[in-house]
Amino acid sequence: MKTSLRLYDTKTRAVHNVAAANDKHVKIYCCGPTVYRDAHVGNLRTFLLSDLIVRILNFRDVPVYVVQNITDVGHMNENFIAGNIVESTEDKMLEEANRRHIPALAIAREFEAKFHADLALLNISPANLYPRASETIDLMIAAITKLLASGNAYQGTDESIYFAANSFPDYGAISGNRLGALKPGHRYEYVDDGAKKFHADWALWKRAHNRTEMVWETPWGDGFPGWHIECSAMSMEYLQGHVDLHLGGIDLRFPHHENERAQSNSLLAGKEAVDHWVHGEHLLFEGRKMSKSAGNVVLVQDLLERGIDPLALRLCFLENRYRSQMDLTWDAIIAANTMIQRWRGRISEWKNGSPSDEVLIDREVESLINDFENDLDTPKVFQRLRALEKDLELTTNTKREVFLRIDQVLGLDLERPEALTEISAEVSQLLAAREQARADKDFALSDELRDKLALLKIEVRDTAEGQKWDRIY
Ligand SMILES: [Zn+2]
Structure with a gap:
């Protein structure tokens, strides 16, 4: 076979x-x-x-x-x-x-x-x-x-x-x-x-x-x-x-x-x-071979202690091809943790958007699986997924379905609801005020409120479906 x-x-x-x-x-x-x-x-x-x-x-x-x-x-x-x-x-x-x-x-x-x-x-x-x-x-x-x-x-x-x-x-x-x-x-x-x-x-x-x-x-x-x-x-x-x-x-x-x-x-x-x-291939950590004597041994437990989702590590590995020596760093793990949370946020918000297109879903999924099957070209898969995330042509539910099907291979639990969705009363008021400013076409105020939100580690984006926000990690 x-x-x-x-x-x-x-x-x-x-x-x-x-x-x-x-x-x-x-x-x-x-x-x-x-x-x-x-x-x-x-x-x-x-x-x-x-x-x-x-x-x-x-x-x-x-x-x-x-x-x-x-x-x-x-x-x-x-x-x-x-x-x-x-x-x-x-x-x-x-x-x-x-x-x-x-x-x-x-x-x-x-x-x-x-x-x-x-x-x-x-x-x-x-x-x-x-x-x-x-x-x-x-x-x-x-x-x-x-x-x-x-x-x-x-x-x-x-x-x-x-x-x-x-x-x-x-x-x-x-x-x-x-x-x-x-x-x-x-x-x-x-x-x-x-x-x-x-x-x-x-x-x-x-x-x-x-x-x-x-x-x-x-x-x-x-x-x-x-x-x-x-x-x-x-x-x-x-x-x-x-x-x-x-x-x-x-x-x-x-x-x-x-x-x-x-x-x-x-x-x-x-x-x-x-x-x-x-x-x-070998894994280095912060530029050196991981060993007890070098004092740079990292365990999954160390990620948990830092409040990092262990699947961020999985994402880091997948972003590098298995046959390349890889230099893992805490910065890369933290960036991967942010990306996983952002994608989970997208998956839940895309659900409420425009309907999916089965033909396009099949085409995208097939092309991504082909990359996996080409000697596990996972960096290419991620490059493509990042482009898809930003793609304005595809409907949100098309993108959602592609991500979820590919997650059967990625194993990143992208459908898991993002736990950190609660926001403070202050953030909530600023978001509401900014939405109003956009409706009033008061773009100077809207930008000012965007900056205030950024200081509170909230990033706002304007989409066809209205204002969206993400946490900045
Ligand atoms: Zn053996």
């Missing part, structure tokens, strides 16, 4: 139509969160990408089935050693558990719940399935057993099980990081990696040794899974051995997705497991 949605595929470095291998639905796998801390807005940008794709396909009545993993074991911390990122032996979950003196799984459930709450605040529709790593260990053990049997994996001298990178000659096709060009020490598993045969090999299963929490029995001794194998095991199981569309942040392209592809394709005896690899 071919769809009209065209997306850039990182592996072939070209834009292709998204297609489903079967006629039932498009099978989507989206790498999910490691639940040891809050998802910051950069993580949420990737999750919004998945939602946007789902909404566009659904708009065209294309069914989708989305699986997103919850990593609650096996994601190792990353350390910088001699300028390279090297994974340490410390599990992110366990490190946080030790710090807070509570069980790792208690932390996992706490942040998993917060992750779902954040998605809901951003109108990100839930996936069909959220398998947890800690509950799919049997799938990983089965996958590793198969990889050992096919000669793609081996047991190292430390008794951990490693994937033999050389057993997959096509390694590096997604990121361009071919095995021959990879140097030892450049972002590999494990600091103590003397146990593996080749520096680019990675751990599928790690022996527990001194670790006692989150440890499972296997035919190769007790231990715990590596991070990469969970996505292969889950996607192959829950999407029946084929992924139509694989989504994730650009930082996962290498090594996570490269390793996942090597594992999944090897499990399928060389068949390609994923048709289409789509990556969302």
